[in-house]
Amino acid sequence: MSRLFDPLTLRETVLPNRAWVAPMCQYSASDGLVGDWHLQHLGSLATGGFGLVVAEATAVVAEGRITSRDAGLYTDEHVAAWRRITDFVHERGTVIGVQLAHAGRKASTWWPWAEERGYEPPSSAGWQTVGPSPVPFPGLPAPRELTGEQVAAIPELFAAAARRALAAGFDVVEVHAAHGYLLHEFLSPLSNERTDDYGGSLENRMRLPLEVTRAVREVWPAERALLVRISATDWAEGGLTVDESVQLAKELAVAGADLVDVSTGGNVLVDIPVGPGYQVPAARAVREGAGVPVSAVGLVTEPVQAEQILVEGSADAVMVARQALREPRWALRAARELGDERVPWQPQYLRARL
Numbered sequence: 001m002s003r004l005f006d007p008l009t010l011r012e013t014v015l016p017n018r019a020w021v022a023p024m025c026q027y028s029a030s031d032g033l034v035g036d037w038h039l040q041h042l043g044s045l046a047t048g049g050f051g052l053v054v055a056e057a058t059a060v061v062a063e064g065r066i067t068s069r070d071a072g073l074y075t076d077e078h079v080a081a082w083r084r085i086t087d088f089v090h091e092r093g094t095v096i097g098v099q100l101a102h103a104g105r106k107a108s109t110w111w112p113w114a115e116e117r118g119y120e121p122p123s124s125a126g127w128q129t130v131g132p133s134p135v136p137f138p139g140l141p142a143p144r145e146l147t148g149e150q151v152a153a154i155p156e157l158f159a160a161a162a163r164r165a166l167a168a169g170f171d172v173v174e175v176h177a178a179h180g181y182l183l184h185e186f187l188s189p190l191s192n193e194r195t196d197d198y199g200g201s202l203e204n205r206m207r208l209p210l211e212v213t214r215a216v217r218e219v220w221p222a223e224r225a226l227l228v229r230i231s232a233t234d235w236a237e238g239g240l241t242v243d244e245s246v247q248l249a250k251e252l253a254v255a256g257a258d259l260v261d262v263s264t265g266g267n268v269l270v271d272i273p274v275g276p277g278y279q280v281p282a283a284r285a286v287r288e289g290a291g292v293p294v295s296a297v298g299l300v301t302e303p304v305q306a307e308q309i310l311v312e313g314s315a316d317a318v319m320v321a322r323q324a325l326r327e328p329r330w331a332l333r334a335a336r337e338l339g340d341e342r343v344p345w346q347p348q349y350l351r352a353r354l
């Protein structure tokens with residue numbers, strides 16, 4: 001029996017194993033509404049044996065979308081669109097989460113395969129972006145600085161989206177505080193130059209992410225798991241550090257997060273030493289330093305590698321992103337390679353089980 005296929009219980013949410021699918025934007029929604037593409041994408045991952053599938057960054061407000069094609073949970077209409085997908089996933093016996101997001105200064109960009117690059121202007125389907133300070137991400141326009149009143153309204157946007165996530169049937173929610181989007185922009189001194197209670201000291205920079213986490217926790221049922229994704233380091237001089245992220249993770253746990261999903265980078269353009277498992281040391285540092293459950297993500301592609309990450313105590317779960325696109329039933333292969341039979345095959349596919 002492997003560690004990868006041991007269940008993990010967070011509150012009363014039982015994740016049947018520790019091989020999870022990371023959130024991945026599909027840039028295929030229309031006015032925030034998910035459709036057939038998302039059904040087949042998440043549907044096929046739901047037949048892949050994973051213990052949790054986390055649906056893509058889903059905007060809590062229209063201006064929080066990364067692109068005009070991002071998914072949303074900012075109207076009740078979005079609930080019904082998601083419900084069709086969560087019903088399908090549940091019929092397969094799989095647990096599904098959704099990542100709640102606001103893209104801040106990195107919003108309103110063209111989707112990756114558009115002919116244009118960078119900012120999609122309001123003359124097309126874009127909009128004026130917002131952020132903690134009028135500091136632009138390279139290649140994008142400077143965001144409008146959020147007023148104190150506007151900052152105070154953000155936690156309720158996330159809470160309202162979490163209520164809709166519940167109505168839409170999600171088992172788990174994840175707050176997106178990573179990759180240079182709004183909450184990470186507040187955390188990092190490289191994008192946050194505020195002089196009010198939300199800028200300056202680490203305590204002030206953490207204030208909004210913690211308020212958001214508390215607001216979501218208040219409306220998210222006490223028995224269901226809440227995750228927060230962070231970028232544990234900016235990989236840059238003067239940026240957010242792993243030591244600060246250890247503090248953050250401790251506070252997130254107090255605010256009601258059950259697991260911290262540890263990623264890195266995305267707030268500034270820097271060279272990141274990318275290689276197999278390159279973010280695992282950051283996950284381990286947060287797990288050991290803060291004493292909170294964590295997941296590790298980033299170039300985890302092989303079952304033995306995933307198993308090793310868990311056995312050595314670097315993380316409590318692993319997330320797989322691109323390899324799950326190449327191989328949506330990766331977890332079924334992983335179970336076979338690790339000689340573990342505790343993985344559910346869909347009856348339609350049983351004849352392929354070796």
Ligand SMILES: Cc1cc2nc3c(=O)[nH]c(=O)nc-3n(C[C@H](O)[C@H](O)[C@H](O)COP(=O)(O)O)c2cc1C
Pocket residue numbers: 022023024025026056057099176178179229263297298299300319320321322323
């Ligand atoms: C197509 C695609 C879309 C992504 N969208 C998101 C997203 O919505 N939210 C997020 O936190 N990370 C997103 N990511 C990052 C992944 O979740 C993951 O952290 C990253 O790809 C590293 O893992 P990997 O090496 O297994 O791909 C995306 C990655 C890809 C490839």
